[in-house]
Amino acid sequence: MRIFALVDCNNFYVSCERLFRPEIKHRPVVVLSNNDGCVISRSQEAKDIGVPMGAPAYKYQSFFLQNNVEIFSSNYALYGDLSQRVTATLASLTPDLEVYSIDESFLEFPPCMLRELPSIGKEIRTRILKWTGIPVSVGFGSTKTLAKVASRFAKKYPQTEGTFSLCGRNDLDRLLDKVPVTDVWGIGRRHGKRLIARGVSTARTFKDLPNLWLKKNMSVTGLHTALELRGTPCFELDNSPKPKKTISSSRSFGRPVTALSDLEESVAAYVARAGEKLREQQSLTNGVMVYLTTNRFNNLPQYSNSATRMLPIATDYTPELINTGLQCIRSIYKEGFSYKKTGVVLLDLCGKYNRQCNLLELDHKAESAKKEAIMNLLDSANTRFGRRTLSYASEGLEQPWQMNRKYKSPSYTTSWDDLPKIG
Structure with a gap:
């Protein structure tokens, strides 16, 4: 059995902003898209008071004010730099690393470490928090797709303490029954609607579909996703991504x-x-x-x-x-x-x-x-x-055409002028 891990930064953009503003640690916080358009990242407190993902900022101005919500414009220089620091920290733990997105990375560990997964997950979370200040969740699985599912449990359930493993479990079907099919990695909105209309509403019912039907209706990618949910690795780590064509x-x-x-x-x-x-x-x-x-x-x-x-x-x-x-x-x-x-x-x-x-x-x-x-x-x-x-x-110098970023925080880690000052 192979062991994959997905390390997912919790509410990443919000976590980056809170790193330099500890006084807002327990306040509802949102980060807005380009031109301060829509909500693209929310703290748990913001989710709890009902701020939806993608909420148009102009419609929620009074709501934000009434609920003391801290608002930030996107600060991509800050997020990109902290993402690189998280990646560098992960690279110190294992050479088998794939940077999947700005806030997610896949890792692979040898099968002999199966019994050590709880301590490995704790070490990953502790080291990243200590070295970068960013909280993360860690999910383990025998495939990349199952690692994705495991990270979802690690995030959703506080009793997991941020780490969850699906490796070697006898109750895998029971756990997959708790995962909506639309939340499975690789199943898009269009396929999700078709599957639900067919009565396939969970990850378990999806993985049990016949191979022939999957290949015919969802191509080989859909079949590979189902095989991964069954524990057969189909997606390898891409630790040397190909250069972009454009x-x-x-x-x-x-x-x-x-x-x-x-x-x-x-x-x-x-x-x-x-x-x-x-x-x-x-x-x-x-x-x-x-x-x-x-x-x-x-x-x-x-x-x-x-x-x-x-x-x-x-x-x-x-x-x-x-x-x-x-x-x-x-x-x-x-x-x-x-x-x-x-x-x-x-x-x-x-x-x-x-x-x-x-x-x-x-x-x-x-x-x-x-x-x-x-x-x-x-x-x-x-x-x-x-x-x-x-x-x-x-x-140009002033660039008046630049996008609106009324609530942008300083670029604390990438600009000498924005370095935090003490005293």
């Missing part, structure tokens, strides 16, 4: 934008961020796509469009990418419209060090080395001193 960067504006200059600034800023991601995974791009759109939820004239420019030589050099992005936005911009969003997509990515070179590159070796040195310097400075320590003039 990289995108976009945000909705905090206010309607009409001027081309503002749109150009946003495109330059998004290209700069996408360029950072490109270099992080040691890739080059062969093309840039830029799109823009108006707000389809208002009654104003509507317009959306996109433009793509392919590059003669694959590159990760941000100034060249910005220049290409600006050409794209200028070619599709139209006056008289109120724009809601622009976005950038880097296309046709290839590995920087394992690819077939373009013959045109042979004449530009010295120039390429100079560009690489400049990018290394810029990335090093922004990593060490905080994002946008060095930035491009085309990104």
Whole structure:
């Protein structure tokens, strides 16, 4: 039998905010989506008073005020940094690690450690809390899907003390009967509705469906999910994720934008961020796509469009990418419209060090080395001193088009200016 573990950060965004605001530890807390739109993370206290996930913030303003709810805008720099710290802590426990999302990671342990799982779960929770301040739940299972189910029990039932194992249990069917089929990892909303209509409402009834029916109606992925619930591993740890085929960067504006200059600034800023991601995974791009759109939820004239420019030589050099992005936005911009969003997509990515070179590159070796040195310097400075320590003039300084983040907390761990002060 194999042993998988899922480590899930509890109410992760809220936990990150509470880490530097201990006085709100027992108050209801919510974190809002981009432009302070909807609730995307809630403390247990917020759940207890009836704040639903996805609640529109503008509809709940008076409710938040009456119930002394602490509100935060999304602070992705803080969340991303703390997520990396949690991952680094997990890596100190086992080399078999897959970072599944910003707040979840899978681990694998040898079968000989089966009897030690309670102490392992406690050690994981204790070390992460001590080293990062983030509370987590730990679920163990003989497959990744069962580990997901176990983590759900660890979160839901206080008597588990944050750790629960489904490994080697004789009452697995009884426990799976408590799990709604729509909560099973890998079963989406569409399949969930179809299954419930067929009378399949729990994880147990789902796993008992015939293999032929599963493969016919839910493809091989549905069959693999059922097999995993039966204890047969079908999904391996992905501890060396493949590089992305495309990289995108976009945000909705905090206010309607009409001027081309503002749109150009946003495109330059998004290209700069996408360029950072490109270099992080040691890739080059062969093309840039830029799109823009108006707000389809208002009654104003509507317009959306996109433009793509392919590059003669694959590159990760941000100034060249910005220049290409600006050409794209200028070619599709139209006056008289109120724009809601622009976005950038880097296309046709290839590995920087394992690819077939373009013959045109042979004449530009010295120039390429100079560009690489400049990018290394810029990335090093922004990593060490905080994002946008060095930035491009085309990104603008004030950036009035930026999304609304009225309740944003300081970037405590990624900005020198925001370091907590004592005294």
